[in-house]
Amino acid sequence: MKQITVATEDYLKTIYAHTEWQNNPITPSVLAVRLGVAPPSVTEMVKKLAASGLITHVPYGPLTLTDEGLRLATAVVRRHRLIETWLVRELGYSWDEVHEEAEVLEHAMSDRLLAAIDLRLGSPTADPHGDLIPAVDGTVTRVPAVQLYNAELGHSGTVLRISDRDPGILRDLAADGIMPGSTLTVTGRTADDAVTVRLGDGPVDSTVDGAAHTLAADVAGSIWLSA
Structure with missing residues (x-):
């Protein structure tokens, strides 16, 4: 049986994740940047x-x-995202703390333990950031999405996913009540490409509903809304 190394899993996971939310395939140069190699x-x-x-x-x-x-x-994406969900729901981690932990645990956790965690969590279909958790057979069910940075003025949608690449952005958005499940409406743009939005139906604190926020370009680029 062919030995699958940690490096192989990391490369395959990164290639897969690159085209989850956009259609441009990854190149070796981009892969090098993503992996820091x-x-x-x-x-x-x-x-x-x-080969x-x-x-x-x-x-x-x-x-x-292939x-x-x-x-x-x-398989490794499923493991990673189930671990992130488990850490948040069961062990009290915040959503900005789980990525690095999952990076380590995903290579060491047995299939038996993973199956027990999945059962315990009720077979979730998305992790705390809104990234889809593949089923055991590798399938995922997607819905049309648009990156907030590219959304048209007046577009209103549910936050489907927020990239976990920058923990600082996650902390700031959580403080503003913006998380998967929130409703955002694009109300304007600034000269420096920031996007202004109105928040509605916030899942964290209902008092933030209707609040206006100006999100820098990199922040708006990390959020995906329902199309």
Whole structure:
């Protein structure tokens, strides 16, 4: 049986996550940045993944998961996001603290323990950030979404997902009552590309409903609304 290394899981997970919320395939250079790895190291790993039948790749071109690569990627993504959900719901972690913990635990947790956690949590379909948790067979059910930064003036939608890449952004948004499940309406834009929104039906504190917020471009780029 082929040994799947931690590095292999990290590469496949990153390739998978790149196209979850947009359609542009990932390139080796972008992959290097996402993983914080030197480009020559990525080049060597890409060759190994292609030779193992986990990705398809042409020189200097984008990377695409094969069916086997997709199976392995969704398995580790499922593990990661179930762990994040478990840490928040059962162990008192906040949503900005769980990513790094899950990065470690996802490679060590047994399938048996993961199944017990899934049962305990009631088989959730999304993690605390709104990222979809693949089913055991790797399938996910998506709904149309638009990045807040690209949403048109007047667009109103439910927050489906907030990127967990920057813990500081998560803390700030939580303080403003903006989380998955919140309703946001785009009310304007500023000269520096910030987006102004009106918050409604906040899940944290009903007193924040109707509050206006100006979100910097990087913050607006981390939020996805229902289309």
